[in-house]
Amino acid sequence: MATHKILLLPGDGIGPEVAGEVSKVLAWFTRAGIARFETETDLVGGAAIDAHGVPLSEAAMDRAKAADAVLFGAVGGPKWAGVPYAKRPEAGLLRLRKDLGLFANLRPAICYPALAEASALKRELVEGLDIVIVRELTGGVYFGEPKEIVTLEDGQKRAVDTQVYTTGEIERIAAVAFDLARKRRNKVASAEKHNVMKTGVLWKETVTKLHAEQYSDVGLEHVLADNCAMQLVRNPKQYDVLVTDNLFGDILSDVAAMLTGSLGMLPSASLGAIENGTRRALYEPVHGSAPDIAGQNLANPIAMIGSLAMALRYSFGLLEAADQLEAAITRTLAAGTRTRDIAGPGTNAVGTTEMGDAIVRELQAQGR
Ligand code: NAD
Ligand code: IPM
Ligand code: MN
Numbered sequence: 090m091a092t093h094k095i096l097l098l099p100g101d102g103i104g105p106e107v108a109g110e111v112s113k114v115l116a117w118f119t120r121a122g123i124a125r126f127e128t129e130t131d132l133v134g135g136a137a138i139d140a141h142g143v144p145l146s147e148a149a150m151d152r153a154k155a156a157d158a159v160l161f162g163a164v165g166g167p168k169w170a171g172v173p174y175a176k177r178p179e180a181g182l183l184r185l186r187k188d189l190g191l192f193a194n195l196r197p198a199i200c201y202p203a204l205a206e207a208s209a210l211k212r213e214l215v216e217g218l219d220i221v222i223v224r225e226l227t228g229g230v231y232f233g234e235p236k237e238i239v240t241l242e243d244g245q246k247r248a249v250d251t252q253v254y255t256t257g258e259i260e261r262i263a264a265v266a267f268d269l270a271r272k273r274r275n276k277v278a279s280a281e282k283h284n285v286m287k288t289g290v291l292w293k294e295t296v297t298k299l300h301a302e303q304y305s306d307v308g309l310e311h312v313l314a315d316n317c318a319m320q321l322v323r324n325p326k327q328y329d330v331l332v333t334d335n336l337f338g339d340i341l342s343d344v345a346a347m348l349t350g351s352l353g354m355l356p357s358a359s360l361g362a363i364e365n366g367t368r369r370a371l372y373e374p375v376h377g378s379a380p381d382i383a384g385q386n387l388a389n390p391i392a393m394i395g396s397l398a399m400a401l402r403y404s405f406g407l408l409e410a411a412d413q414l415e416a417a418i419t420r421t422l423a424a425g426t427r428t429r430d431i432a433g434p435g436t437n438a439v440g441t442t443e444m445g446d447a448i449v450r451e452l453q454a455q456g457r
Contacts, residue, residue, distance in 0.1 A: 092125045093405045096156035098133040098149070098185075101178060102378025103441075104162025106386065107393035110445030111160060114394055114414065117449050123410050124401075129156070133185075134164025134178035134378075144181030153185055153371075158404040160397060161185070161373035166380045182373075186226050189369045191359035192258070193265045194224040194338065195399070196375055198325075198345035198355060203422040207350030207431040210322065215348050220328045221273070222345055223266040224338025226359055228258045229288070231335045254288045254334065259295040261362070266332035267304040276308040276329035280317040280337055292334065318344055342375055351430040352376040353389025356396035358403050370404045372396040386440035389428040391418055394448060417451035424451075 095115070099108035118124045131149040132140050144164070153159050164178040174180075185191070200208065200218035208215045233251030240246050263279070270277045279296045283289035293311055300309045312320065314337040320327065321344050333341060346352040353376055361369035374392030382388055395418065402411035422431075426447045432438040439447070 090122075090125050091405075092127050094155065094157045095126050095128045095400075096149075096152050096159045097128055097130045098153075098159060098161045099130065099136075100133050100162040100164040100378065101135040101166050101168075102163055102380050102383035103376075103388035104134070104164065104378055106383070106388050106441050107374065107390040108160070108162040110390035110441060110448075111393050111397050113445050113449050114397055114452070117452055118410060121452075123413075124405065124407055133161070133181045135166055135169040137181060138169055138172060138176065138178060143176055144178050145184050150184070150188065153189060154369075157367075157370075158400045159185065159189075159371040160393075160400060161371055162393065163374065163376060163378040165378045166383070183231065185371060186359060187232060189371065190227065190361040191369060191371055192225060192227040192362070193262055193360045194222075194226040194357055195265075195269070195360070196222040196224060196338070196342040196345065196355060196357045197399075198222065198342070198349050200349045201354075201419055201422050203419075203425075204350040204354070204431055206433060207427075209347055210325075214325065218325055218348055220325065220345065221269060221330050222338055222342045223262060223269065223330060223332040224342060225254075225258065225262040225332075225334050226338075227335075228254055229335035252286065252288045252334075252336075254291060256291065256295050259292050260299050263296045263299050263332055264303075265360075266330050267300070267307050270307050270330040271304075274329040275306070276310070277304075278310045278312050278317070278328050278331050280312050280314040280331060280333040280341065282314050282337075283311075284313060288334070296332070314341070317341060321345060321348065346375055351389055353392050353428065353430045354395070355392050356394075356399055358396070358399040360403060368404075370400065372400040372404075386442060387429050388441045389430050390441050390445050391428075391448075394418065394445070413452060413455060414448075417448050417455060420451045420455075421447045 099105035200215040205212045205216040230252040233253035281289035281292040283293045346355040355375035398414040401407040429438040
């Protein structure tokens with residue numbers, strides 16, 4: 090049996106809490122003889138700043154490069170509000186994405202049947218929802234230069250962020266979206282703002298050309314990103330795969346999260362290019378460190394556990410184990426187990442650790 094090398098980076102706030110539940114699931118797969126994992130743990134974000142003065146040490150970066158997959162919790166929090174911009178907790182995550190070349194961020198938003206009532210939207214709008222946002226993750230305004238604040242002669246300050254995309258960057262993320270759509274309902278919507286932004290013009294042009302040349306069997310629709318945000322709330326089930334840039338993808342995926350009931354439900358996979366049959370990858374929940382609920386056993390660990398399911402599928406080739414884990418999540422929810430974020434008013438909620446335990450019990454029950 091192959092050994093899968095994992096680097097676990099719990100991070101800050103609820104990061105370590107939800108990462109703890111993933112460790113339980115990994116331990117179960119090992120005990121059950123389904124897979125073998127070699128897990129190392131390191132610091133990232135504020136925790137790394139406190140220990141090393143930087144949000145990601147060189148040693149942690151080297152370990153990330155050597156791992157088959159990185160499992161990441163969340164970073165950030167008010168404690169580090171005063172640290173210099175270049176060393177803020179979030180910079181650790183951005184460096185991992187950039188230096189590991191993780192350009193393709195898959196953010197599936199699935200509304201579990203048992204949670205149709207937990208969404209802020211009406212049941213009929215979200216029931217059966219199954220969409221994937223494909224977010225470009227290593228380009229755009231997150232990384233474009235210049236990125237600076239300068240003081241002008243009259244004493245005012247001027248801040249600049251730069252949105253940059255090349256055809257190559259657009260083509261490779263669009264190809265990921267088209268390939269994924271072919272395995273699903275064969276529909277891609279591409280969101281940009283070509284009415285305002287030059288990057289939007291190039292984005293639309295490049296996606297259209299790639300579609301005509303290599304993916305004309307896949308349905309393609311172009312949508313302006315602001316309209317897309319509205320459509321996601323008006324009628325989310327019209328979409329299958331939604332491809333967009335780094336910033337729009339960040340925002341649209343938080344919108345999509347609420348269609349599933351909670352930000353605590355959304356997993357993600359950040360993937361690099363395939364080289365010699367393998368690819369670098371990092372798996373993380375879409376949510377942040379949730380300082381408002383950290384340390385209280387209130388966080389929903391499903392986004393993080395769902396991210397592990399994506400790692401089993403995309404990095405370790407353990408497709409059956411991934412299905413098993415997702416089925417265990419479905420059954421746990423169907424049995425009525427809820428953390429506070431997905432519990433309706435007056436419904437009993439369990440804590441983070443109890444939710445993790447319940448999912449492991451369901452895995453165990455399925456195994457019999
Ligand atoms: P957040 O995602 O941390 O929290 C937003 C809201 O959702 C909060 O009310 C929180 O309690 C709730 N929430 C989030 N995850 C939850 C879960 N698993 N279970 C239950 N409720 C959950 O966003 P924020 O408050 O805007 O940001 C807090 C910090 O996290 C900031 O420093 C931000 O930069 C950082 N952040 C990090 C990541 C990451 O590490 N990938 C992602 C987003 C935000
Ligand atoms: C996310 C987060 C990050 C982003 C932050 C923490 C850098 O919001 O992964 O969605 O903006 O990409
Ligand atoms: Mn975000």
